[in-house]
Amino acid sequence: MSSSLHAAVTATLVLLVWCIEGALIQGRDIDQPLQDSYDYIVVGCGISGLVVTNRLSEDASRTVLCIEAGDADHYEPIIQDPVYVGADVGGIYDWRLSTTPQNQLDGAARPMPQGKALGGGSILNAMCWNRGGADDYDAWESLGNPGWGWEGMLPYFRKSETYTPVPSEDIAREYSINYTPEAHGSDGPVQVSYPGYFYPQSVNLFAAMNNLGLPTQFDPNDGTSAGPALVPTDLDPNNQTRSDARRTYFDPYVTRDNFHVITGQHVTRILVEGVGNNSQVSNPMSGGDQNGEGGSDSSNQGFGFGPGGSTPPIASDTPDKVRRQDPGSTSRRIQGVEFAANASSPRQTVYATREVIVAAGALHSAQLLQLSGMGPSSLLSQYNIPLAVDLPGVGNNLQDHCLVGTFYPYNNASFPSPTELTTNATYNMLAEQEYDTEKTGPWTAGSPNALAFNPLSLITNNAFIIIANASRQAPTDFLLPGTDPTLVAGFTQQKDSLVSRMGRDNVAAYEIINNNAGSLTVSVLHPLSRGTCHINSADPFQPPSIDPRWLTNPVDRQVLVEALFFNREILAQPSMQELQVAQFVPPIDADEDAINQVINNGIRTEFHPSGTLAMLPLEHGGVVDSHLVVYGTQNLRVVDASIFPMIPAAHLQAVVYGVAEKVRDCNCDLSTKSED
Template structure:
């Protein structure tokens, strides 16, 4: 059966089972809630499901994970690797966008984020690499003991299926750095495009040797990275199918979907926002000497607090010193939509926010934890003045290129959309024995190149970076603690940019003529601030890509190095046509390509940094929010600096480590009873939720210890899985991460 059918028909057929409330031979995800739980986890993406699963291993502990999105229905567009990238912008995406990027072309950009059970692991490009050991050693050097390069391996690694293929494509591995009993299945596809051999050979000729193993901590150079691909059935091995579905009958592990957490409840704060023993906030942000003289929000000259006449009416502020852990949270408030009644559920031990770097920052701000002036602007009572919340936003900015290969003797992934016969044969091969081009959707032939090895201008760029004042390219008026934190980060970034063993940028190869480049260790810093007190309004996301000129210089050198790669004999054989950037483009033209082409690599991080309080930190090394007893953040928001990697493997590892920390911290602590006023039947909150069921066959009662934990058997996949939900399929495939830019130009 050909799956590239009408998008309209696909959407119609997809919606039928959801509307009818499909039941498989299992129990519904959404079921009546308890009045309280030991742990409440906000967000059921990668980190949320990992933490929830691991905490619920203790049978006497109850865990609730709350997800704003719905559960997928095992659609082919989610599971089959050929569809990688096709569901971005679809029903499982938050559909966020940035503010206008005035430093580029003045336009907004999409900021895709998973809004679905499993989060980004449902939508991402499936790449599995952990970054370099230098990335995590830097985390530890910033004051986070125990967070250096470690061996948290939440995977079951399967080497390449053929020694001959492994030798031909230089795919080797170090068994010591791979897991053998983790939930996530990590392997290689059953098909490789030969263009990758040419690309790596070309880079080898230019002095960039192929990495032995891209996950052993030495991340510089070209490498075939594995993907979260189940080797048994060649389908996506995502967080839902590895950390939730096999444990659906665990009675102390509850998940609800379609419910938006609107705020974290802070003890002593009533529904009207009043605080016990309030004092007027005035110009005192309550953070003590470490906080400086302003709030960390970029208002006014030098960031100084405006006079009272220029502020909102005086606020009541809990005089809370984040250095003293005496603020306690009691639960969360949630609702399915803005017009529905708000419901509450209580946590007797901890609330763990795992909503991703953007939404976690937003939630803390809505709950009264964040930069004081920002909260005052939207009439939100300040429970804890913490300037770092929403600052330090980092991402991997990428620029798409287009060098189509004209040598017809090489099979191209574009044939899947231009040659119906070829695609039908590939589909049949995949359906019959799970081999062929349909297994090779993820871009796994990558390169992580150091600047000194690809540019004669590296010394000049390093000189420019070293001579910058830390405040030169930051948002004006930041709190001194945030500036102190960035000063430490900048020193680390400059040191590593000079090294031959540390990646400055990435090449993402799609085997059809796109060598996308992306900055791995950006110097630029952005913000994520609420723009309304309404929790159903998205935050103002400002990545501020390339505001620091060092990032732009790295991209220019990367694009110029692409020309050198294309000029090597192995790449000349592919007969590439240099369209974007043009072969004769000067620096001005290249800058124009950069300004128009910059997009996210879907890796927002850093907005709730794990740093000391005096460096603008939001969480400590136990991921506990500074100034609180029982509120933690576990997602990419805690990264002090973004690693040179696709982030999912890192997030899985962070979440596994976080679960161990939380378990250890709670060994000797006692639960706090839920408020006695809790009498609402919370099941009514789920009345409007879609009923989504999951199979219960072969359900273990504890986390896996065996080498293989496969995803659902074919017999348990919904009938709708063969019907794609794919808008404009002729343009959706194989544009990968720079899909919008390239597809719009050349469709």
């Protein structure tokens, strides 16, 4: 197929899909106003938001509204085709956030990409599908969260997926891929499978690590996640396209009458009864909103839009377990939310008779609670935000997998490289044709899937020195000065848990991300560093101040140094020498000072911010309880990566799907009322 003909066909297909999408949307009149109230309002239509909205709307008697700041994608190839993984970061479906200057590194700010679209980060991410080790979730449970251990989570990991094994026994044997059937789902919404092509140098990499004493893990999702593994991806095996949250939890259910979604609308605050001007919320169509701006906003891109109404009562059947989550104090009733298309648009209101569920991601969920009067009182007072609930933990405990890139180009031309897709037009054209016609070849293999989750004890003789250094630290040594005592108490427990597991052979300390072109990027998986995400304005359209504080705890830096030294040992193995490796960054003779400079200049996010609204006891800096109810409220929950008390050693999308699936069926069953 000529390039011009292919372009024409592609354009036609995109237009056709766009029209089909429009037809689906038209199944419910897009001019239909929003209801004055819904049983449930979900803030954020990313992974967790769409999962929760979908599951709640399975009960036809319950109405659910999901509000998304971004737009719906149009099934563009850059979203769907795996060859384009990473190409849409920084584009129209990205919030394009940045960190504060990282003075402990090189003083520069870093990009912090986050999905801004129907489907959230699932349309931007690298598609990797792994859960981490059972140990990570058992640690969650040990921190005061009954039911959140591995055995409690596994049914929901399974529920989210349809797992398709590698179809060829020869490929499975060559690339050491196996699976544990009882660890996988067979009828979940997300398609989880393997690409139609494998780069052969993955075998060389695994052989090198095996030779150094790191056994291959045959199924990285069965709870024994430590060592090199060929990780599956959220890839539809039928057409080799991305299986994201929008296509799996929304598109097939768009005609449900009780499943409402609006896009292009930014939730500006949660309405808390009796706080500020929330006691009486005006109808924006009958005289103006709280800011004196009247009228409705016609810019909505969703499935129904209109004015709010008078505040309805909270349903009498709000579960008793919600009401009793904060005994001995007056819990706030959440009325609904306020939202607008942009800073100059009128503010609109919509009300929840049962619950508001925040699912805006670890950064924006923390920001929204703070803007709504829930957070550290000292922070809120700086911006004259009326205090609803004094919660020191909101926006603290930020964790991320920080990574540092490397480059060791492979010069053996007999091994195909992904870089040829950009440097060799003929090779790329043939690969594209193979993808279009056969759904095989290099275009199916854009996601980095030959990874390693390595224990510290198996890669360095310095492991126990590092563990001893961590053990000697006082909890406050590397936290911010003036950290609230409840947060110190919570971090003390986290630190004890992390240090006690640091020397185990079955607990990963860091990850190797192999791109099959010479990059063996390394990242810290169980960081001791803790950051913050705080408002720096009362304006909801201003981004929050994001300070991940990567490597402020020196133990995290020591792990990265050892990981980069271990890369040298990997490259020196005979199987890797076959690739004719030319080490470039860091140089082969780099000493520890030089490696630290590479780290300082190269640290970036792995796109896994979490922990800012931690599921912990209130006295340990927690923001939500084990039912994910925000302390001090009757009917506000959070369901996204912000609730993780400690970040697991995994790419987070599979974890978030599991958490969101669990919410309906855990003790806080959102769709089951206690009485009528």
